[in-house]
Amino acid sequence: MGECCSVGNGKASAAESRCPGCGQVGKPVALLTLKxxxxxxxxxRLDPQAAYAFCATPHCPVVYFGGQGGPFDTDDVKVAVYQKDPGADVPVCYCFGWTRRRIQDELARTGKSTAAAAIAAHVKAGRCGCEVNNPQGACCLGNVQAFVRGMRA
Incomplete structure (x- = not known):
């Protein structure tokens, strides 16, 4: 897979850090993602010397935490966060425009989804920009596959 989907995310603490909003362990996220x-x-308010983590808990408003200037919640982010916003037009894949609605429409029309295969091909070609487009700062393929499985269930 492409570099953005296979390597560590930059400045991240190895220590387990918990979200101040819900108490769940966050996933390290690169400073570039927040910027x-x-x-x-x-x-x-961003502390460029600090390590930050992403909170994926759906009911928690916190998106990023760590450092002195945080936490940062959904109102602080430029885009809707897939894990926190159940809207049909929220991206599941931020790089290639796969929204819940687009995936649902394709499943309804054809009985299958090409989203994961299409995204994987773009990643292999070096086109993904997950670290700057996806709020979780990591590859979306897991989210896409889980969403498609959930739609089939």
Whole structure:
């Protein structure tokens, strides 16, 4: 797979860190992701020397935590966060435009989804930009596959 979908995410603490909103363990996320996706007013609070983590808990408003300027919640991010917003037009894949609605429509029309295969081909070709497009700062393929499985269940 492409570099953005297979390597570590940069400045991340090896220590287990817990979300201040829900107490769940967060996943380390690169500073580049926050710099790309935080709104300007939130970016002004970013501590560039700190390690940050992503909170994937759906009911928790916190998206990123760590450092002195956080936490950062859904209102601080430029895009809707897949894990936290159940809307049909929220991206499951931020790089290649696969929304819940697009996947659902394709499944309804054809009985199958080509999303994972299409995304994997783009990743293999070096086209993904997960670290700057996806709020979780990592590859979306797991999210896409889980969503498709859930739709088939």
């Amino acid at each position: 790309s996706l935080l709104k300007p007013e939130a970016l002004e």
